[in-house]
Amino acid sequence: xxxxxxxxxxxxxxxxxxxxxxxxxxxxxxxxxxxxxxxxxxxxxxxxxxxxxxxxxxxxxxxxxxxxxxxxxxxxxxxxxxxxxxxxxxxxxxxxxxxxxxxxxxxxxxxxxxxxxxxxxxxxxxxxxxxxxxxxxxxxxxxxxxxxxxxxxxxxxxxxxxxxxxxxxxxxxxxxxxxxxxxxxxxxxxxxxxxxxxxxxxxxxxxxxxxxxxxxxxxxxxxxxxxxxxxxxxxxxxxxxxxxxxxxxxxxxxxxxxxxxxxxxxxxxxxxxxxxxxxxx
Amino acid sequence: xxxxxxxxxxxxxxxxxxxxxxxxxxxxxxxxxxxxxxxxxxxxxxxxxxxxxxxxxxxxxxxxxxxxxxxxxxxxxxxxxxxxxxxxxxxxxxxxxxxxxxxxxxxxxxxxxxxxxxxxxxxxxxxxxxxxxxxxxxxxxxxxxxxxxxxxxxxxxxxxxxxxxxxxxxxxxxxxxxxxxxxxxxxxxxxxxxxxxxxxxxxxxxxxxxxxxxxxxxxxxxxxxxxxxxxxxxx
Ligand SMILES: Nc1ncnc2c1ncn2[C@@H]1O[C@H](COP(=O)(O)OP(=O)(O)OP(=O)(O)O)[C@@H](O)[C@H]1O
Ligand SMILES: Nc1ncnc2c1ncn2[C@@H]1O[C@H](COP(=O)(O)OP(=O)(O)OP(=O)(O)O)[C@@H](O)[C@H]1O
Ligand SMILES: [Mg+2]
Ligand SMILES: [Mg+2]
Ligand SMILES: [Zn+2]
Numbered sequence: 001x002x003x004x005x006x007x008x009x010x011x012x013x014x015x016x017x018x019x020x021x022x023x024x025x026x027x028x029x030x031x032x033x034x035x036x037x038x039x040x041x042x043x044x045x046x047x048x049x050x051x052x053x054x055x056x057x058x059x060x061x062x063x064x065x066x067x068x069x070x071x072x073x074x075x076x077x078x079x080x081x082x083x084x085x086x087x088x089x090x091x092x093x094x095x096x097x098x099x100x101x102x103x104x105x106x107x108x109x110x111x112x113x114x115x116x117x118x119x120x121x122x123x124x125x126x127x128x129x130x131x132x133x134x135x136x137x138x139x140x141x142x143x144x145x146x147x148x149x150x151x152x153x154x155x156x157x158x159x160x161x162x163x164x165x166x167x168x169x170x171x172x173x174x175x176x177x178x179x180x181x182x183x184x185x186x187x188x189x190x191x192x193x194x195x196x197x198x199x200x201x202x203x204x205x206x207x208x209x210x211x212x213x214x215x216x217x218x219x220x221x222x223x224x225x226x227x228x229x230x231x232x233x234x235x236x237x238x239x240x241x242x243x244x245x246x247x248x249x250x251x252x253x254x255x256x257x258x259x260x261x262x263x264x265x266x267x268x269x270x271x272x273x274x275x276x277x278x279x280x281x
Numbered sequence: 282x283x284x285x286x287x288x289x290x291x292x293x294x295x296x297x298x299x300x301x302x303x304x305x306x307x308x309x310x311x312x313x314x315x316x317x318x319x320x321x322x323x324x325x326x327x328x329x330x331x332x333x334x335x336x337x338x339x340x341x342x343x344x345x346x347x348x349x350x351x352x353x354x355x356x357x358x359x360x361x362x363x364x365x366x367x368x369x370x371x372x373x374x375x376x377x378x379x380x381x382x383x384x385x386x387x388x389x390x391x392x393x394x395x396x397x398x399x400x401x402x403x404x405x406x407x408x409x410x411x412x413x414x415x416x417x418x419x420x421x422x423x424x425x426x427x428x429x430x431x432x433x434x435x436x437x438x439x440x441x442x443x444x445x446x447x448x449x450x451x452x453x454x455x456x457x458x459x460x461x462x463x464x465x466x467x468x469x470x471x472x473x474x475x476x477x478x479x480x481x482x483x484x485x486x487x488x489x490x491x492x493x494x495x496x497x498x499x500x501x502x503x504x505x506x507x508x509x510x511x512x513x514x515x516x
Contacts, residue, residue: 245369260339260369263339263340266335267342274298
């Protein structure tokens with residue numbers, strides 16, 4: 001934990017807009033807009049100048065209401081979407097000196113397969129529902145260049161065991177599984193190549209409370225054991241309170257406040273954050 | 282001894298936007314703490330005692346003033362401006378805080394909680410297990426409870442666990458916000474013994490107490506607070 005230590009991920013001024021913009025908003029990157037869209041042309045400025053760092057072994061929480069741009073930001077980081085502008089540097093990629101958004105699609109694929117894992121709110125985004133669970137994991141291992149079937153099987157079993165999927169169910173397809181189990185398979189898949197960074201977008205939303213709790217427990221134990229860095233997006237402050245060391249608050253595509261999680265919860269500075277925190281009490 | 286903590290002109294207000302409310306909780310507070318000292322703070326409810334501690338621990342963001350802390354790792358740093366990253370480091374390694382209210386992490390067993398505190402500092406599993414056990418034994422937390430979730434513990438049990446978790450780190454600076462308030466006599470004595478032991482070991486401490494008698498025999502100096510202003514108290 002040195003101060004000179006490079007962050008695992010450094011994000012600089014990510015902007016993402018849907019639409020071409022017009023004279024009212026163009027060039028301003030939506031800076032002058034009250035909300036995240038231009039009332040004249042309807043262009044949506046989903047992310048506006050978002051910057052932050054994630055350090056080794058740290059969990060960064062991102063909260064904000066529906067439509068504030070959380071998922072868009074995560075999709076940009078995982079190259080699911082292209083940024084409109086901005087930079088991101090990954091310590092374990094070319095010494096953290098290269099803006100990964102400017103890399104070739106082949107390089108981006110490499111980064112996705114080796115240096116990141118992502119868990120979506122909707123398991124359909126990352127799992128093939130008709131494949132076996134272990135096959136789903138093998139898919140990610142193969143895309144990272146593994147060819148040895150025996151090794152992949154061992155690794156897949158190890159991962160599924162780690163997320164508490166019983167051995168005798170590994171050959172079953174996720175479509176037979178409960179929501180909580182599907183999230184566990186997604187987590188196992190995301191972890192398969194030992195990435196230094198895990199992106200989790202609303203992974204417990206829509207699950208029963210008790211299932212939510214067990215998935216959160218799993219995330220916490222993984223973080224402790226593997227010391228992996230994570231970004232956890234949730235509109236649920238309870239999730240953030242339980243897991244995040246530091247927290248960003250987003251509103252209308254912008255980061256309006258950031259701080260240590262207990263500070264955000266106990267001494268929120270921005271009126272919006274104050275309202276959000278009150279709803280938790 | 283050299284100074285461990287020097288607070289200068291600390292001012293803290295809470296601005297509640299939707300109520301257009303402005304609460305001035307601390308007004309130009311200055312205090313200092315030398316290595317090995319145990320300084321007490323007392324004062325009426327609402328006078329701002331906990332707010333002082335929370336500003337030091339960065340749970341609250343002060344408007345004004347400096348909080349100079351003499352860190353083992355970083356030297357003299359202003360906690361009011363230190364990076365979040367460095368503050369997290371200090372919380373894990375150097376500054377302990379026992380809060381007045383028991384915000385214990387849910388869904389982690391008592392043993393795990395204390396053990397995690399040791400692991401955070403970079404110790405190995407075996408040492409962490411041993412230390413956790415030693416602390417839980419010292420505070421006489423019923424063995425039956427060690428592997429249970431603290432959510433269902435009594436006030437006194439939670440508090441003893443909270444103290445065990447903070448003290449197991451042997452922090453360089455320990456902030457105790459009414460650590461004896463909800464304890465029975467026997468547990469109070471336990472806490473007192475531990476404070477004395479930590480004092481002998483050279484831990485610098487600051488504590489908020491209502492019990493003047495308790496402070497009299499332990500504290501090197503006592504401050505009182507009223508309406509967000511701090512005064513020296515001679516005892
Ligand atoms: N493909 C798209 N075309 C146009 N606008 C879009 C598109 N995708 C997202 N948006 C808009 O971008 C904004 C940010 O959406 P995003 O999904 O990132 O929000 P979010 O913070 O994840 O919300 P939620 O909590 O509901 O998941 C919203 O206003 C949304 O309507
Ligand atoms: N998070 C907060 N938001 C708004 N106001 C706060 C907050 N924390 C404290 N205050 C206010 O600041 C003042 C000082 O509170 P503080 O908790 O420091 O008092 P205290 O001396 O510790 O009291 P007690 O002995 O009851 O614990 C009070 O008026 C309180 O209402
Ligand atoms: Mg979303
Ligand atoms: Mg108090
Ligand atoms: Zn426009």
